[in-house]
Amino acid sequence: MSQIRQSFLTKTFALAAKDLRVEMRGRETLPPMVAFAIAVTLLLAFTIPASPTLRTPLTLPTGAVEAADVLAGFMWVTILFAGLIGFARTFEVERQDGALDAMLLVPLDRSGLFLAKAIANFLFVGAVELFVLPAFVILFSIDIGPGLLTLLLVVILTNIGFVSVGTLFAALAAQTRSRELVLPILALPALLPIFIASVTLTSDLLSGIPLNEVAARGWFVILIAYDVIFGTIAALAFEAALD
Amino acid sequence: MTSIELKQVTVVFGRTLALDAIDLTIQPGIIGLFGQNGSGKSTLLRTIAGLIKPATGRVMVDGRAYARGDESLRGELGFAGHESGLYPRLTLQENLELFARLYGTPVERIDATLEELGLSAEGARQVGSLSAGTKRRAAVARALLHDPTVLLLDEPYANLDDEASEKVSASIQRWSRPHKTALIATHGAKKVKAYATAGIILQRGRVVTRGNYEPRFTP
Numbered sequence: 522m523s524q525i526r527q528s529f530l531t532k533t534f535a536l537a538a539k540d541l542r543v544e545m546r547g548r549e550t551l552p553p554m555v556a557f558a559i560a561v562t563l564l565l566a567f568t569i570p571a572s573p574t575l576r577t578p579l580t581l582p583t584g585a586v587e588a589a590d591v592l593a594g595f596m597w598v599t600i601l602f603a604g605l606i607g608f609a610r611t612f613e614v615e616r617q618d619g620a621l622d623a624m625l626l627v628p629l630d631r632s633g634l635f636l637a638k639a640i641a642n643f644l645f646v647g648a649v650e651l652f653v654l655p656a657f658v659i660l661f662s663i664d665i666g667p668g669l670l671t672l673l674l675v676v677i678l679t680n681i682g683f684v685s686v687g688t689l690f691a692a693l694a695a696q697t698r699s700r701e702l703v704l705p706i707l708a709l710p711a712l713l714p715i716f717i718a719s720v721t722l723t724s725d726l727l728s729g730i731p732l733n734e735v736a737a738r739g740w741f742v743i744l745i746a747y748d749v750i751f752g753t754i755a756a757l758a759f760e761a762a763l764d
Numbered sequence: 765m766t767s768i769e770l771k772q773v774t775v776v777f778g779r780t781l782a783l784d785a786i787d788l789t790i791q792p793g794i795i796g797l798f799g800q801n802g803s804g805k806s807t808l809l810r811t812i813a814g815l816i817k818p819a820t821g822r823v824m825v826d827g828r829a830y831a832r833g834d835e836s837l838r839g840e841l842g843f844a845g846h847e848s849g850l851y852p853r854l855t856l857q858e859n860l861e862l863f864a865r866l867y868g869t870p871v872e873r874i875d876a877t878l879e880e881l882g883l884s885a886e887g888a889r890q891v892g893s894l895s896a897g898t899k900r901r902a903a904v905a906r907a908l909l910h911d912p913t914v915l916l917l918d919e920p921y922a923n924l925d926d927e928a929s930e931k932v933s934a935s936i937q938r939w940s941r942p943h944k945t946a947l948i949a950t951h952g953a954k955k956v957k958a959y960a961t962a963g964i965i966l967q968r969g970r971v972v973t974r975g976n977y978e979p980r981f982t983p
Contacts (some may be wrong), residue, residue, distance in 0.1 A: 524839075524868040524910070539851065546853040547891075618891070618899075619847025622815055624904065627866040628839035667879045764817065 532629045534636030542615050542705065547665045550610045551614035554649050558603045562653060565595050566660040586712040588661075594722050596657050600650060601683075601716055607645045608687040609704050611638055612695035625763065635688060635759035642684040642691075650676060668726035671735065675726070678744040682751055686711050689755035692762035711751070766840070766907045766913045766945045767791050767811055768827045772977075773806050773821035782807040784969040785821070790947065797949040803966040806948035809916045810980040812947065813892055817842065825951060842912030844903040844920060853894030856883065856902055859891055860909055867910035877905045878936065882931045893965055896912035904932055908939055915939065915946040929955055945957055 544550050569591060578587060615621035624634060637686055652677070657663060665672060694704040718740045725735045735741075766788040775783040779920065783804050787855040797805050810816045812823055814837075814923070822829055824849045828837055843849075850859040860874045878884045886894060892901060904920050921929050929952075936946060937959050948956050955961065965973040 525870060526866060527868045532866050534860060538860050539854070542858070543851055543853045610825050613976035614851065617852050619845055619849045620851050621811075622810075622843070622845055622847075623863070625815060626813060626841055626843055627863070628868075629866060630835060679813030705817075 524662075526537070528635055529630065529708055532627070533633040533640070534564075536624075536629075536634065537640040540637065540641035543644075544641075550607050551648055551692065553610075553644055554603045554607045554645060555652060556603040557606055557658075558599050558649050558653050561595075561599045562656045562660065563592045563601075565599075569661065573763040575631070587724070590724045592657060592661055592663070593723035593727055596653060596678070597679075597716055597720050599653055600646065601712065602685060603649045604642075604646045604683055605705055605708065607649075608642060608684075608708070609694065609701045611642060611688060616695070621763075623712060626654075631763065632756045633761075635756050637752075639688045639755075642688050643680055646680050646684060650673060650680075655707065661738035663727060664752075668729070668732065668735075671724065671732055672726050675719055675741075676721045678741075678748060681748040682715040682744070683712065683759070685752040685755040689758055689762055692759060696762075709740070712726045715744065715747045715751075718747070766943055768914065768945060768947070769824040769827075770812070771821050771824075773811060773818045773823060773849055775804075775811055775816055776786075776819045780973070781806060782969050783811065786971060788964070788974075790945060791962075792812075792943055792945045794936065794946040794948065794959060795957035796949075796953065796960040797872075797947055797962040797966065798953050798963060799966035802968075804969040805851040805966055806918050807969075808966065809843070809918050809947060809949055810845065813841055813916055814838070815843075816932070831935075839910070840913045842907035842910065842915045844907040845918045846914070846922075848891060848903040849906060850891045850902055853890060855890050856889055856894070856905075857887040859902075860887075860906065863906055863909055869910045877909050877935075880908075880935045881905050882928065887976075897925065897928055900924055901928055901932060904935065904980070909936060911939070913944050915944070915948075917946070917948045919946060919950055921950055921952045933959060 522661060570622060579623040612621065658665070689713070690704055690708040697703045722740045723736065725738070769918055770786050770788040773786045774781070774785055778841055782860050786808070797808065799805050807816060812825070823838055826840070830837060837862055848855070857874065858945070860877070861871055864871050864874060878887055881904060883905060891899065894902060900920065900923050904917065907915060907917065917931055924932065933955060937947070940946065948960070950956050959978055962976045963974065
């Protein structure tokens with residue numbers, strides 16, 4: 522029988538499309554992520570006062586901090602934990618009816634399986650952010666102005682590293698019985714650097730610090746370096762994680 | 765000629781010795797794999813498929829071992845384990861289209877495969893809603909879809925009535941060619957012996973008997 526030569530990317534996108542189609546039918550991953558994000562954002566809206574300016578100091582037991590710092594931190598914490606809820610379900614679809622075995626036998630490098638899962642997770646996290654970011658802007662009267670595009674760049678760069686590490690550790694955690702508990706324990710220490718960078722950058726942008734000053738602080742370099750290093754490590758280590 | 769060769773293959777699960785230093789060369793043909801529960805049939809199939817890495821020894825398919833970056837060997841395998849290996853939320857047709865794309869198989873072959881196994885009417889149904897017997901046939905359809913040269917089936921007759929069993933047997937025989945190798949693990953020895961060219965009996969992780977059925981079984 523004649524075979525059609527399919528490229529690495531064609532197969533990878535077919536697998537990612539499969540994950541999205543399964544999610545559209547089952548709605549088992551995105552709803553809990555969004556529900557968590559809604560709950561946390563609404564709770565914060567009742568506890569943190571909307572500030573006239575984001576440089577207004579908020580008094581905390583540890584001292585006064587700018588509202589921008591607090592909001593940036595809470596926004597990324599919300600995204601981080603919503604993402605982890607989704608990542609924990611990454612391999613559930615493969616576990617049902619032994620689909621993972623069938624998938625491990627297809628003639629596609631394991632990095633293709635990793636990339637497909639990472640693409641699906643990227644879109645799930647992006648969907649949560651489509652809710653979280655506007656909600657923060659509206660509920661906390663944030664006027665980000667010219668920094669909007671830069672903030673979107675921060676979000677995209679953060680997501681790349683976040684889903685790379687999250688997908689890798691989801692594969693490791695999937696081998697255990699308590700995968701929902703194991704995933705945060707494994708992933709959080711590895712995710713700290715990228716979230717420190719993204720919180721700092723977001724805080725700077727919300728505070729209205731000029732873009733050239735934000736760029737000069739070097740956090741963008743950390744974000745990009747993290748994406749490249751951890752993205753590569755995750756793709757290479759994925760095969761071992763599945764074994 | 766697609767032969768399978770196992771050299772001193774040992775598989776251990778915790779303290780359980782699942783395969784005990786198996787030396788086995790399997791020549792092309794349809795080979796029945798028999799043995800009691802826990803004799804190592806499934807483990808042997810999964811080890812040959814590369815899903816289990818042996819503690820010692822090596823597995824060669826067509827003279828080649830599994831190697832990272834060499835995906836061609838996986839493309840030659842058709843494997844159906846205890847579970848269907850299909851996505852319950854997708855229809856049977858969507859599942860087979862996915863696997864056709866991953867194996868580079870023309871999608872026109874899906875209809876023919878479904879027809880052969882009596883599954884044409886089930887194509888539009890989600891796999892999760894299929895009966896156990898229909899899922900079993902669907903798993904065989906997935907394994908046969910890309911016309912592999914090595915076919916590994918684990919209990920393909922489980923939950924099947926006589927009519928469905930005949931369709932599975934006919935599909936396997938239609939797939940068979942002189943250069944292809946099939947290894948079929950089953951408790952229903954009669955069904956496989958009807959068309960198998962050879963048989964292997966496992967006991968406690970060791971090969972205790974093997975021989976050809978042509979012209980008659982000669983251990």
